[in-house]
Amino acid sequence: MTFDPAIDASVKKQTSGRRPRVAADRGSGGTSRSRSAINLLAALIVSGVVLYAAFAGAGPLPALGPAFNPVTGAWTMAADAAVGSQTLHLAGLDKPVNVTFEADGTSHIVAQTDHDLFLATGYVHARFRLFQMDLLRRQGEGRLSEVVGKAALDSDRFELQLGLLRTAQAEWNAASQRSRDAVTAYAQGVNDRISEAEANHQLDAMFTLLGYQPKPWTPIDSLIVKGDMTQTLNFTDTPLVMALLQKSLGADLTAQWVPTIPPNPQSPYDPGPYPPGASPAPIAAFSQVTDNEAIAAADAYQYLASLPAGLVATGGDSNNWAVAGSRSASGGALMAGDPHLHLTLPAIWYQLTMDSPGYHVSGVSIPGTPVVLIGHNQHISWSLTDAQNQQTFFYLEHEDAAHPNQYFWNNAWQTYKTVSYDIPVLGGPTDHLTVKLSVHGPVITERGQTTSVWWAGNIPSQDLDVLLGIDQASNYQQFRDALRGWYSPTHNFVYADDQGNIGMISAGYYPQFAAGQPWLPMPGTGEYDVTGTIPFDYVPQLYDPPDGIIWSANQRQVTPDYPYYIGTASNFFDPGYRANEINRVLSQATSDCAVPPCLSKLSAADMMALQTDTRDYLASEIVPILLRAIPASPEKDLLASWDYRMDVNSPAATIWWTFWQSYLAATFDPYWKAHDVTVARSDVNDALGQDLEAWTLGDPNNAVFKFGGSSNTATDVMRLAFASTVTQLTRQLGSGPSTWTWGRVHQRVIQNLAQITGLDYGPRPDGGDANTPLAAPDFPSSHGPSWRMVVDWGAGTFQAIYPGGQSENPASTWYDDRVSAWFDGKYAAMLTADAAAKAVGAKTWSLLP
Amino acid sequence: MEPAAVKALAAVILAAIVAIVGVLLGVWWAPFVAGLAIGFVQPRARFAVPAGAAVGLLAWAFPLAALQVQYGAASAASSLAAIMGFGHQGAIPIVLTLVVGALLGLTGAWLGSAARTLAYPAISR
Numbered sequence: 001m002t003f004d005p006a007i008d009a010s011v012k013k014q015t016s017g018r019r020p021r022v023a024a025d026r027g028s029g030g031t032s033r034s035r036s037a038i039n040l041l042a043a044l045i046v047s048g049v050v051l052y053a054a055f056a057g058a059g060p061l062p063a064l065g066p067a068f069n070p071v072t073g074a075w076t077m078a079a080d081a082a083v084g085s086q087t088l089h090l091a092g093l094d095k096p097v098n099v100t101f102e103a104d105g106t107s108h109i110v111a112q113t114d115h116d117l118f119l120a121t122g123y124v125h126a127r128f129r130l131f132q133m134d135l136l137r138r139q140g141e142g143r144l145s146e147v148v149g150k151a152a153l154d155s156d157r158f159e160l161q162l163g164l165l166r167t168a169q170a171e172w173n174a175a176s177q178r179s180r181d182a183v184t185a186y187a188q189g190v191n192d193r194i195s196e197a198e199a200n201h202q203l204d205a206m207f208t209l210l211g212y213q214p215k216p217w218t219p220i221d222s223l224i225v226k227g228d229m230t231q232t233l234n235f236t237d238t239p240l241v242m243a244l245l246q247k248s249l250g251a252d253l254t255a256q257w258v259p260t261i262p263p264n265p266q267s268p269y270d271p272g273p274y275p276p277g278a279s280p281a282p283i284a285a286f287s288q289v290t291d292n293e294a295i296a297a298a299d300a301y302q303y304l305a306s307l308p309a310g311l312v313a314t315g316g317d318s319n320n321w322a323v324a325g326s327r328s329a330s331g332g333a334l335m336a337g338d339p340h341l342h343l344t345l346p347a348i349w350y351q352l353t354m355d356s357p358g359y360h361v362s363g364v365s366i367p368g369t370p371v372v373l374i375g376h377n378q379h380i381s382w383s384l385t386d387a388q389n390q391q392t393f394f395y396l397e398h399e400d401a402a403h404p405n406q407y408f409w410n411n412a413w414q415t416y417k418t419v420s421y422d423i424p425v426l427g428g429p430t431d432h433l434t435v436k437l438s439v440h441g442p443v444i445t446e447r448g449q450t451t452s453v454w455w456a457g458n459i460p461s462q463d464l465d466v467l468l469g470i471d472q473a474s475n476y477q478q479f480r481d482a483l484r485g486w487y488s489p490t491h492n493f494v495y496a497d498d499q500g501n502i503g504m505i506s507a508g509y510y511p512q513f514a515a516g517q518p519w520l521p522m523p524g525t526g527e528y529d530v531t532g533t534i535p536f537d538y539v540p541q542l543y544d545p546p547d548g549i550i551w552s553a554n555q556r557q558v559t560p561d562y563p564y565y566i567g568t569a570s571n572f573f574d575p576g577y578r579a580n581e582i583n584r585v586l587s588q589a590t591s592d593c594a595v596p597p598c599l600s601k602l603s604a605a606d607m608m609a610l611q612t613d614t615r616d617y618l619a620s621e622i623v624p625i626l627l628r629a630i631p632a633s634p635e636k637d638l639l640a641s642w643d644y645r646m647d648v649n650s651p652a653a654t655i656w657w658t659f660w661q662s663y664l665a666a667t668f669d670p671y672w673k674a675h676d677v678t679v680a681r682s683d684v685n686d687a688l689g690q691d692l693e694a695w696t697l698g699d700p701n702n703a704v705f706k707f708g709g710s711s712n713t714a715t716d717v718m719r720l721a722f723a724s725t726v727t728q729l730t731r732q733l734g735s736g737p738s739t740w741t742w743g744r745v746h747q748r749v750i751q752n753l754a755q756i757t758g759l760d761y762g763p764r765p766d767g768g769d770a771n772t773p774l775a776a777p778d779f780p781s782s783h784g785p786s787w788r789m790v791v792d793w794g795a796g797t798f799q800a801i802y803p804g805g806q807s808e809n810p811a812s813t814w815y816d817d818r819v820s821a822w823f824d825g826k827y828a829a830m831l832t833a834d835a836a837a838k839a840v841g842a843k844t845w846s847l848l849p
Numbered sequence: 850m851e852p853a854a855v856k857a858l859a860a861v862i863l864a865a866i867v868a869i870v871g872v873l874l875g876v877w878w879a880p881f882v883a884g885l886a887i888g889f890v891q892p893r894a895r896f897a898v899p900a901g902a903a904v905g906l907l908a909w910a911f912p913l914a915a916l917q918v919q920y921g922a923a924s925a926a927s928s929l930a931a932i933m934g935f936g937h938q939g940a941i942p943i944v945l946t947l948v949v950g951a952l953l954g955l956t957g958a959w960l961g962s963a964a965r966t967l968a969y970p971a972i973s974r
Contacts, residue, residue: 036966043963047881047956054878054953065953068946069877070913074932075946078916078925201875209932758931810928 062209072201074208081812085843088196092119092188093849099124100833103841105806105814108833110355117356118182118370120847122189122217125350128807128814129367130193131204132346132753133225134214136368140164140224140231142423147212149426155308160421161435161442163458164231168223170460175219179465183219186370190217204808206754225368226464230457232342234391234489236313237304238570241679242519243297247289248677258570258687260519261560263694265621266576267583268558269492269504269550270540275563289520293396295448297521298678300394303445310342317554317574317775317783318385319611320492321582324548325500325794329603332794335496336607337374337383338785340775344753345761345816347804349787354471355833361471362830364787364802371467374787376798376830379474380497381791385552387490387506387540388574390567391456395440395524396449407438407450410526414439440524451521454530456509461487476503476543483507484536492540492552498793504550506540506557509533510566519568534564547599549586553773555579570687577771581617585610604792604799611788612774612825614646614767618693619656625696626659629715630722635737646776647767648743655740657769658729660689662721667692670707742767747780750803750819752810759810761803761819790827799827860890861900868908868954880905880950881957888961892969897962898955905954906947913946 052058054065067073083101090097095112097120102108107124111117125133138144142160144152159165175183194214197203207213246254289297304312317340328334341348349364354372363375374383397407406413416436423431436443440454462485469482470493479495483505490508495501511518516528540557542550554574558566567573588600623639630636635655642652664681668688672681681688695702700714726737733740743765752759763780770777775784789800803822807814821828836842864883871879884901891897916922926939935941 033967036963040960040963040967043956043960047960050952050956051878051881054881054949064945064949065877068942068949069872070909070916070946071872072875072877074929075913075916075922075925077928078920078922081924082920205929205932756932758934758936759928810931811925 057211063211066211067209072208074205076201076203076208077205077809077811080202080204080809081807081814083812083814083843085845087846087848089848090119090123090189090192091195092185092192093847095849097847098833099845099847100837101843101845102831102836102839104817104828106351106353106828106831106836107806108353108355108831108836110833112356114356114358115181115185117354117359118185119189119192121352121354121365121370122186122191123193123847124189124352125186125365125367126190126193126197126217128809129346129350130190130197130214130808131206132808133190133217133221133368134207135753136225136228137217137221140168140228141221142421145426145431146424147210147426150428152308153423153425153431154306155311156423157431157433158307158311160423160433161444162231162235162453162455163435163442164224164227165220166419167458167460168220168227171223171462172220174460174462176462176465178468179462180219182370182468183222183464186222187217187219222369223464225366227457229366230463230489231313232310233313233386234457235311235455236390236392236572237301238390238568238572239392239394239518239520240297240301240304241683242568242570243289243293243521244301244679245677245684246520247294247297248675248679249671250675251288253671257691258568258684260565260568262556262569262573262576262690264576264690265580265694265697266555267551267579268540268556269552269579270506270542270557271559272561274558274561275535275538292448293521296396296445296451297394297448299447300445300451301679317578317770317777319551319553319578319582319773319775319785320383320385320494321549321551321586321607321610322494322496322502322504323586323602323607324502324544327548327599327602328792328794329601330792330794331500332498332792332796333496333500333502334602334604334607334793335381335383335494335502335791336611336789337385337494338611338788339374339384340784341786342783343748343750343786343803345750345759345804345810345819346753346808347786347802349802349804350806351800351802351830353830353833353836359471362798362832363789363800369464369467371464372471373467374789376791377471377474378498380476380479380495381789381793381798382470382479382493382495383789384491384493386554387492387508387552387557388554388567388572389490389506389508389510390518390565390572391488391490391509391511393440393454393511393518393530394444394521395438395452395454395528396521397438397440397443397452397524399450408525409439416443438524440529452524454511456488456490456511459487459509461485461509463487475499476501479503480505480541492557494550494552496791496793500793501544502548502550503543504541504552506552507536508539510539510564512564518565519570534566538564547587549583551579551582551586553578553582568687569690570684575618575686575690575693575771577617578773578775581613581615581773582610584617585613604790604795604797607790607792608788608799608825608827610773611785611790614769614772614774615644616646616653616656616769616771617644618660618689618771619646620644621693622660622696623656625714626718626722629718633726635722635726638737645767646742646746646769646772648741648746648765650742651738651740653742653767653769654729654733654745655725655737657742657746659722659725662724662728663718664688664692666717666721666724667704671704674707745779746776748776748784748823749780749782750816751782753808761816764823766823785822788822788827789830798830800830801827857891857896861887861904864900865904865907868904869911872908873912877909878953880908880954883908884954884957884959885961886957888958888963889965891958891962892965894959894962894966898958901958901961902951902955905957906951908954909950910947913943 057063100108142156320337323334353362363372473479486507495503511530522528555576747763748766749762768774768776787802805814868883929942
């Protein structure tokens, strides 16, 4: 018997008397065999092509088989998106852990031991954000090229050069037992999830599409993720910018336009008095930059400018403030915080509560780290903004041809240390990198003059231990003590507690010098080295101020009387408009009070309104002066009736913003051209804007307006800039100024972290600008309030939102479900685990040993 | 239906079951092997090749349909389209998925059939 029907058929045909095909083909047997061979060859080739594409991919296509098959491929994102109640077994758990998910995915982890809490946190983070975590660690460890190819090689080389990996390894070696326990348990939880996902084919679709599997998570990886954040907030190129400005504009103009102390009205939160016994660093006057120094600065500046966005800090935008119980409607302290970061999907934040015998904390964590970074516990709440002090310094190493591979430091020739790395590159040969290190740090250019960089982020610190301490603190003293160990990035930590107290500490490392000009690249011969930091007791801080309010918005925290160098007006500190506006609102008087000072009582609703406030403080100062300078016109009428709010439907907002850019250009561009300045003016617009504001308000006859010997004043230049504004907007938006609404030119986009534009949210018209409490710089804006939290200790309410969702899976409803509400200025209650378990739509995981 | 046709159909159904089970177990290339077997067993390429393609299509379509029934696949399809640069045209990844499955079966059957023709020229058509 045969299973082949053809054989049966052939037999039947023979028996019916018809001539078998084999006989008919006898004469052409050779031809037939040739045809068969060709057919087989063709089949082999086509099959080979299909199988190659299926197994290995082709060109930009991933391996089609693993990527698209419905069982283990990217389609599994559909199953992954469905989160239900279930029981899971995790290796390493000591006792059962309960995880409750609210309808929006906010997770509440309740563990019976601290170890289990961190392990479960690692598991939950990895369950929803593993690809994001892998990208973060790969970025810091210089391993992106391994999975995306040579497009990421510049980033990898720079990261390994800068040294996040070296620093993380040093931090791990010096970590406290508390940190080690937390990070080790966390890594176990992440690895539990990786093992489970691999076994069940549940890895995030991006792993499948990129064709790789995540390596086991290590404690070093968590420290790298913290390093990424430090870098994106505090690694700056400003001294290079200053050197190039000084070389082209000259020392006098640079000192005048980019001064150490900002020239415009500011709202420092710590007005002093300052430590009388302090001995401030002897900072030298601005001096000329040599040709070689300028070549080195230009080379390093261009190198850093060529790197992908996010590797070099480009200014910070964040707000936080607190109101004492004496000033609040509820009688308890109020606190608000909205850190402004690059807005991505998935977001940098993952919202959760962590409950165990040692921890009862709620807020947001960064996936990859085992702590709540911003939030509250049972007694205190806190948030942070970037303190913006200078933490990056460049050193020009003194070398000599007679001493190859050496530099002169502390009166002796020192040999550079070197570290070598191999960087695997997808689809290409492995890249070899050798990093030279001086005592100051890694060498970043050898053109002109060898330049190394000293960065506070490279000082091994115990920031995770600090955060664990904050999570456990129950009063200001414990909170402050915990912050003593915080190095970088320097942050303004705002504080409020259940006893009505408020405070702020700008904790971190403030490098000090025996001599030199730290805002420029300095000689590396030893005399200008960092000698230490400002003592913790003397860093900017304030506790329970008499007027009952504290605020920070990246502004300079102290007055000109502060005896330490902390940075210049350029880039390091915000111009101060948001801080001024916040201070203005919090200090507003009320009319229904008999005994002055009649300060209004503030509520949580007021805090929310201020977080989404689009009032431009700079506009409120300048527009009244502008109105006096310009002739009557429909455009002027719009400005005259404007409330200074950068709202989507406001044409005046568009006119104001365009005018301010024209005014900056009309004032400074002639100098830029005349001096052939190689730094884009927009790189120093913050500093120049402060100058222009100060001159417009108080010195309209300043010489800057009289370029080329003209007799212009601020009024003349404003008039010219306004005419240019009207011309530009007419050309861009049409002839009806009432239609020039802000929303037509200003949108916001929440970008996909993997830069897949089809998974972005927006662009969508949105209010605000770079200077408003609702920060929205750039066009379209992809930077802004990454988390809004408002705490009212009197009412016992905790409310928050972030523009994203808990899951990185784009097929999940938790991918971007919070974004629309965030745009609308809404908040969600931060529930306790018990309340969450009773909420509609809650789901529970039982994690068992 | 003639017994030979019944046997042929049974062979294809058996191959389809094997392919589906294989895919469900994570062996996504099972349709190629099933197609190879069909092609090698069936003497007529005009039957074997389409049958292999159908088996491949079925083997990848079945779990996709199951995914749709169990979880809903529309959002995943839309997301995949976005990742591939096709906006949110969810039909494109669905078609691509089915095409890949069908191609695996088709090429397997073609290769099996071609090999058979060379090995057994007397009984192949």
